[in-house]
Amino acid sequence: MSQIEKNPLAFFHEEPISDRDxxxxxxxxxxxxxxxxxxxxCRNSCPIENEIPQFIHELAQGNFGAAAEYIYHRSDFPAxxxxxxxxxxxxxxxxxLGKKGKHIEIGKLERFVADxxxxxxxxxxxxxxxxxxxxxxxxSGPAGMAAAQDLARMDYDVTIFESSTQPGGTLTYGIPxxxxxxxxxxxxxxxxxxxxxTIRYETKVGRDISLDKLAEDFDAVFIAVGTMEGWKxxxxxxxxxxxxxxxQFLYQVEQVQLGEEQLSRLPVKPGDTVLVVGAGNVAIxxxxxxxxxxxxxxxxxxxxxxxxxxxxxxxxxxxxxxxxFQFYSAPRAVVGTxxxxxxxxxxxxxxxxxxxxxxxxxxxxxADKIIAAIGNRPEMDIIQAFGAEATEDGYIESRNIPYGxxxxxxxxxxxxxxxxxxTVVLAMREGKRTAAGIDEYxxxxxxxxxxxxx
Ligand code: SF4
Numbered sequence: 492m493s494q495i496e497k498n499p500l501a502f503f504h505e506e507p508i509s510d511r512d513x514x515x516x517x518x519x520x521x522x523x524x525x526x527x528x529x530x531x532x533c534r535n536s537c538p539i540e541n542e543i544p545q546f547i548h549e550l551a552q553g554n555f556g557a558a559a560e561y562i563y564h565r566s567d568f569p570a571x572x573x574x575x576x577x578x579x580x581x582x583x584x585x586x587x588l589g590k591k592g593k594h595i596e597i598g599k600l601e602r603f604v605a606d607x608x609x610x611x612x613x614x615x616x617x618x619x620x621x622x623x624x625x626x627x628x629x630x631s632g633p634a635g636m637a638a639a640q641d642l643a644r645m646d647y648d649v650t651i652f653e654s655s656t657q658p659g660g661t662l663t664y665g666i667p668x669x670x671x672x673x674x675x676x677x678x679x680x681x682x683x684x685x686x687x688x689t690i691r692y693e694t695k696v697g698r699d700i701s702l703d704k705l706a707e708d709f710d711a712v713f714i715a716v717g718t719m720e721g722w723k724x725x726x727x728x729x730x731x732x733x734x735x736x737x738x739q740f741l742y743q744v745e746q747v748q749l750g751e752e753q754l755s756r757l758p759v760k761p762g763d764t765v766l767v768v769g770a771g772n773v774a775i776x777x778x779x780x781x782x783x784x785x786x787x788x789x790x791x792x793x794x795x796x797x798x799x800x801x802x803x804x805x806x807x808x809x810x811x812x813x814x815x816f817q818f819y820s821a822p823r824a825v826v827g828t829x830x831x832x833x834x835x836x837x838x839x840x841x842x843x844x845x846x847x848x849x850x851x852x853x854x855x856x857x858a859d860k861i862i863a864a865i866g867n868r869p870e871m872d873i874i875q876a877f878g879a880e881a882t883e884d885g886y887i888e889s890r891n892i893p894y895g896x897x898x899x900x901x902x903x904x905x906x907x908x909x910x911x912x913x914t915v916v917l918a919m920r921e922g923k924r925t926a927a928g929i930d931e932y933x934x935x936x937x938x939x940x941x942x943x944x945x
Pocket of ligand 1: 524525526527528531532533534543544547585586587588595597
């Protein structure tokens with residue numbers, strides 16, 4: 492019996508944490524398989540060049556503290572990255588043992604060590620002395636949280652302004668709970684608060700407080716908002732009732748789980764036929780969530796199976812759960828008068844040189860709801876409120892010196908709102924780099940103030 496059949500609401504918060512994979516002995520045994528390669532392909536394929544062989548080597552010797560120090564050296568959230576990083580296209584995909592048989596389970600080992608640290612309060616930080624200056628961070632997603640931690644460790648007084656009721660940004664509202672239990676996110680937030688970081692919830696910058704006010708009150712401001720506005724399908728009738736944005740849908744589902752929204756108000760109802768347009772991880776997440784709401788779900792994609800942007804494992808899991816796929820089908824129009832009745836698609840074919848061409852053959856795929864999952868972008872009203880230079884699509888432009896500063900002095904930006912939606916680990920890396928840029932800027936600013944005083 493599948494997990495969904497056992498518990499259709501398996502994505503709700505009450506579900507106990509169930510992804511603790513290893514006992515201590517099993518973790519050590521797995522770590523002992525590692526060859527501790529001299530040129531470690533696993534590390535070379537990690538976007539933050541995590542010291543993977545080193546932490547695994549320490550773990551194999553039973554040196555848990557040393558393993559933890561290696562893991563936390565470059566990553567603030569190994570308990571999260573060990574669960575949601577696209578490992579099969581990164582470290583695990585590159586592990587030499589994978590070519591001969593079975594790669595090292597790097598993600599499982601990473602989260603084993605991180606869970607050990609968090610469960611037992613190993614490596615607990617001392618609270619920030621808050622003596623080096625003040626920083627406002629707009630948004631508590633992975634970029635904002637990573638920067639907040641680093642800045643607090645550098646003894647800055649950090650305040651995060653979060654528009655929602657919960658912290659975590661995309662970690663909380665974008666990744667369904669069946670993939671990442673929110674308890675793991677809250678543990679990271681707790682760790683950040685222990686460092687002395689303050690979070691002001693339900694405070695939207697641009698609505699409840701202006702960016703100018705933050706710039707006046709703080710030494711530096713870091714814009715780390717996500718990209719919550721989905722691209723429209725861009726076909727006839729895409730405004731019809733029943734066309735849903737994937738990111739908004741996932742956000743609303745999380746609100747239901749938090750008790751802030753009623754289940755009956757979700758746009759997907761039991762028995763609905765739902766088409767999801769797109770083939771990235773958000774499309775798969777939206778499809779699997781709709782399935783858990785007891786809808787019949789099909790993913791429609793204009794290209795083929797091998798062109799899908801989602802992880803192969805996500806695709807396999809979605810198929811196993813019962814989601815159907817229709818490839819080589821480009822959306823041409825939403826069918827219906829007041830409400831969605833279907834999606835008109837045009838079949839595509841691939842030429843020998845790999846070019847995709849329309850066939851002129853059309854079909855109407857019946858649907859009660861259509862979820863658009865073809866990408867996200869920043870909310871334009873927020874970007875306009877910030878007043879920093881941005882691209883036509885709304886992505887804020889930033890510079891390298893000091894790292895992350897926008898066209899407005901003292902206002903920094905990074906993460907999805909600059910680099911387009913990427914992975915959590917990249918958002919974290921950019922948050923850390925921007926924290927270093929902010930530190931450089933505030934030190935220079937204070938030095939100039941001293942010079943001018945004298
Ligand atoms: Fe160990 Fe595989 Fe990395 Fe080599 S590539 S160090 S075997 S995890």
